[in-house]
Amino acid sequence: MPTSPVWGSRSxxxxxVLDLIRAAGTISRVELATSSGLTPPTISDVVRDLILEGLVVEAGRGASTGGKPPTLLRLNPAARYSVGVLLERNACVIVVIDLTGRQVGRTSFHGTAQMPPEQALPFLADRVTALLDTAGVARDRVLGIGLVSHGPQDRPAGRLLTPQPTGTWYGYPVGPRLAEILGVPVLLDNDAAAAAIGEYWLGAVDPRSTYGCLYMSTGIGGGVVVAGEVYRGSSSNSVEIGHISVDVHGDECPCGNRGCLENYAGPAVVVRQALAIPALAGRLALDPDGTDFLTGFTRIAAAANGGDTQARHLIDQSARYLGHAAVTITALFDLDTIVLAGPSFAVAGPIYRTRLQQEVNRRSFARRAHPVRVVLSVSGSDAAAIGGAVLVLQSELAGNRPTEPRGTVASRATISR
Structure with a gap:
């Protein structure tokens, strides 16, 4: 398969050097040499090549320190782009970002995951193509697609290992099939892990920080980033905080465990609890037969923010359970920051942030050694989709080319469809 011109033989x-320029925003050649430990002649040679390839441009002069003012360098945002796709149980979000991580296009829609994959993926590919057209992005500048979804997953094979939302998705090669349709590499990853690394890339956390992400959409997931790298575990199915047991005598979860956090704190549970309160369900016009739990949860969260005591009790109860998860993940990884990301925090985020901050302040194992901050994601509801696109850029700039799923045969030209 043809590869990106940047992925070919970069040292x-x-x-x-590219990553240092990205992180700094603007930087001089002298500063690059100091930060990298490379010699000035080496920096000059590398920068010259990057400018010739169009990846880096000169951006005026810096402040003089006594001699000639240094020439500043920055990435050329339009040199390359990546696409992030969040495939959720109830919704899909697609974003396009440039080489600096700036979002240049976005769309969202419902219902894709309720289709069989052979119908859903061509539909999804059409939406990707249309968004690239709207954003005016040339196809030969698209590095790849970061497809993020719930787990468990076989990332190298690009397969979901769960029968959710329907059994037809279990084991289906979503990565290879989407790559085949669009003709670009597709990287499959966990939504929570993507959201976590997106915060690092966009500068929302200290790059020296060891931090965790609690991601809540329809379900609950987690991710941990250490020194700018996602903690993966043996099969990249790590930090599934939604499936830790909070009640050893609880009901069996579809994952095989008992008393999982997701079944006590997740949006679907909160909606079902609200439906069991007729007065509350009536006030919020909750649909007892509906499957769009995010919409119902958003209504409950808005009511809680507005002073509805019954709605607030349900959100508080969920937040207390999630606080238990925050303390657990902090103890396991000795975190200094926890980021709350995902669409379920879009409205209810302040309530959860306050409750989780109280819990880690009171109960975290290392609280006497260092504080733990609980913050809301800078990317809001789109954190996972943006993170998926960021993972592609990170793979490019870090030199770890997004793995083309096994069995993928595609022509880059087919993205024009």
């Missing part, structure tokens, strides 16, 4: 040195 480790070139990749390091």
């Amino acid at each position: 480790k040195t070139r990749r390091m």
Whole structure:
């Protein structure tokens, strides 16, 4: 399969220089040499090549320190783009970002995951193509697609290992099939892990921080980032905080465990609890036969913010359970920051943030050694989709080319469809 011109033979040195420029925003050649430990002649050679390729441009002069003012460098945002796709049980979000991580296009819609994959993926591909057209992004500048969804997953094979939302998705090669349709590499990853790394890339957390992400959409997931890298575990199915047991005598979860957090704190549970309160369900016009739990949860959260005591009790109860998860993940990984990301925090985020901050302040194991901050994601509801696109860029700039799922045969030209 044809590869991106940038993925071909870039040296480790070139990749390091690109990432330093990205992180700094603007930086001089002298500062690059100091930060990288490389010699000035080496920096000059690498920068010259990057400018010739169009990846880096000169951006005026910096402040003089006594001699000639240094020439500043920055990434060329339009040099390359990546696409992030969040495939959720109830919704889909697609974003396009440029080489600096700035969002240049977005769309969202419902219902894709309720279709069989052979119908859903061509539909999804059409939406990706239309968004690229709207954003005016040339196809040869698209590095790849970060497809993020719930787990468990077989990432190298690009397959979901869960029968959700329907049994037809279990084991289906979503990565290879989407790559085949669009003709670009597709990287399958966990939504929570993507949301976590997106915060690092966009500068929302200290790059030296060890931080966790609690991601809540229809379900609950988690991710941990150490020194700018996602903690993966043996099969990249790590930090599934939604499936820790909070009640060893609880009901069996579809995952095989008992008393899972997701079944006590997740949006679907909160909606079902609200439906069991006729007065509340009536006030909020909750649909007892509906499957769009995010919409119902958003109504409950809005009512809680507005002073409805019954709605507030349900959100508080969920937040207390999630606070237990925050303390657990903090103890396991000795975190200094917890980021709350995902659409379920769009309205209810302040309530959860306050409750979780109280819990980690009171109960975290290392609280006497260092504080733990609980913050809301800078990317809001789109955190996972943006993170998916960021994972593609990170793979490019770090030199770890997004793995083309096994069995993928595609022509880059087919993205024009």
